[in-house]
Amino acid sequence: MASSSSSLSFLYFLTCLAILESLLVHAEASRAFFVFGDSLVDNGNNNYLATTARADSPPYGIDYPTHQPTGRFSNGLNIPDIISEHLGAESTLPYLSPELRGQKLLVGANFASAGIGILNDTGIQFANIIRISQQLQYFQQYQQRLSSLIGAAAAKRLVNQALVLITLGGNDFVNNYYLVPFSFRSRQYSLPDYVRYLISEYKKILMRIYELGGRRVLVTGTGPLGCVPAELAQRSRNGACDPELQRASELYNPQLEKTINQLNSQYHSNVFIAANTAKLHSDFISNPQASGFITSKRACCGQGPYNGLGLCTVAPNLCPNRDLYAFWDPFHPSAKASRIIVGQFMTGSSEYMNPMNLSTLLAMGEST
Numbered sequence: 108m109a110s111s112s113s114s115l116s117f118l119y120f121l122t123c124l125a126i127l128e129s130l131l132v133h134a135e136a137s138r139a140f141f142v143f144g145d146s147l148v149d150n151g152n153n154n155y156l157a158t159t160a161r162a163d164s165p166p167y168g169i170d171y172p173t174h175q176p177t178g179r180f181s182n183g184l185n186i187p188d189i190i191s192e193h194l195g196a197e198s199t200l201p202y203l204s205p206e207l208r209g210q211k212l213l214v215g216a217n218f219a220s221a222g223i224g225i226l227n228d229t230g231i232q233f234a235n236i237i238r239i240s241q242q243l244q245y246f247q248q249y250q251q252r253l254s255s256l257i258g259a260a261a262a263k264r265l266v267n268q269a270l271v272l273i274t275l276g277g278n279d280f281v282n283n284y285y286l287v288p289f290s291f292r293s294r295q296y297s298l299p300d301y302v303r304y305l306i307s308e309y310k311k312i313l314m315r316i317y318e319l320g321g322r323r324v325l326v327t328g329t330g331p332l333g334c335v336p337a338e339l340a341q342r343s344r345n346g347a348c349d350p351e352l353q354r355a356s357e358l359y360n361p362q363l364e365k366t367i368n369q370l371n372s373q374y375h376s377n378v379f380i381a382a383n384t385a386k387l388h389s390d391f392i393s394n395p396q397a398s399g400f401i402t403s404k405r406a407c408c409g410q411g412p413y414n415g416l417g418l419c420t421v422a423p424n425l426c427p428n429r430d431l432y433a434f435w436d437p438f439h440p441s442a443k444a445s446r447i448i449v450g451q452f453m454t455g456s457s458e459y460m461n462p463m464n465l466s467t468l469l470a471m472g473e474s475t
Contacts, residue, residue: 138469139215139265140199141321142187143242144274146221147439150187151178152237153221155203160222160233165421166408170429170442180221182407182429183442187217187272189449193465194270202245212253215269218242224279225309228292232282239275243315250320266320270469273316274327276363279305280355281332281438298351302358310366317370317378323468325380325452326367328360330388336406337437340415346404348392360385364461371462380468381461387448388440391433398447403433407441 142148146160154163154177161178162168168176170183178201179185188198199215200207207216220237222230227238237245253262284292284301296304316324332338333352342349364381371377395403406414407426414424419436426432435441440448453465 137196137213138194139213139269140187140191140194140196141215141246141266141269141271142199142217142219143239143246143272143316144219145223145278146180146219147277147327148185148187148217148272148274149178149180149201149219149221150185150198150217151201152203152217152219154178155201156220156235156237158222158233158235160220160230160236162221162419166423166425167419180436180439181442181445182435184445185442186274186440186445186449187219189446190270190272190452190465193449193453194469202242202249209256212249212256213265216246216249218245219274222278222282223275224277224283225275225305225312226279226283226292229279229283232286239312243312243319246316246319263320267322269321269323270465271316271321271324272327273313273324275309275312276305276359277329277332280329280352280359281338284355285352298355299358302355302362305359306362306366309363310370313367313370313379317374322376322378323380323471324378325382325465325468326363327382327384328363329356330384331392332356334388334392334403335438336404336409336413336415336434338415339404340412340437346413356385368461377462377468380463380465382452383459383461384448386459387451387455391444391447395433398433399430399443400433401431405432406434406436407432408435409437413437 153161162180163176163178165176168174171177191198196214199217200211202216202218222233222236223238224230230236250262250266284290292301331348331353332355333349338349338352339346367379367381370379391398391400392403404413407429408419408423409415410417410423415437429435429441430443432441433444451459455464
């Protein structure tokens, strides 16, 4: 009887060992992906929160493989999904998803939450959202869970070798500084001073990502904020981009890139990659036909002028062919536009990507 029990224990041990070895091989063979930021990259965390910043109703997801809303602010795949395709991996799960466990942890995690910004008071109207400080705390928690699964050394390697995407900043303007006339932040700071304040706070966030093990970090700037359908609907009389919001982007993006270059010098490594998303968007905003769009002013889904007001709901003026529109809803690119953006992330010249594009970054050897 004792001999039989010992045999079963030894068999159980061998099974556990085989499972652990399989996990370690998977971890070594594939590159994990971590996502931080706002609604441009949220793939469903807000579905688990009591907030109005949600994309969990039709027609969101109308062109997603399941044709169902997933929490992505898109008609189909969003930017992180398309990056995952280039990594040859499945899409990362939202960190709050109960499905994120076991081997799924090796793929990475998406911590993003619609409505947030660099500052904690950005998006206060949405109430219960995952501020960036909380996203970074979840990243720590994730690493503890990963260490329990594959061991501390393997977990550290996986994080160091992972690709990290962070998208912040736009909401700090449209959902904070310019949210209402004479907002608290606009009375507190002139626009140039506010931009400097945002950059100083963002620098702390990027340094924290480095402390937590991020070594290949793609940082996106803001798009041309004054050109999105929501701002055209509220601020434009003739369809021209709003000059004040454009000025905000033009002040912010170069300072962000300068900060990224400074951090890379400080760390003696090209840890951070700056994506010139203003330039990427401007290409198809200024010449939508060249990218196969019929318009970059009118959203596919929405209400009011330029389909730029209200929410994208089951009753809006929904376009029949989403691939003809640069914008899906008042703020977010269509799935086709997202694919164009990621294409430039991957292979774009120094005009778009500094100091290198993602293809070059991902071809680099192991980070120490």
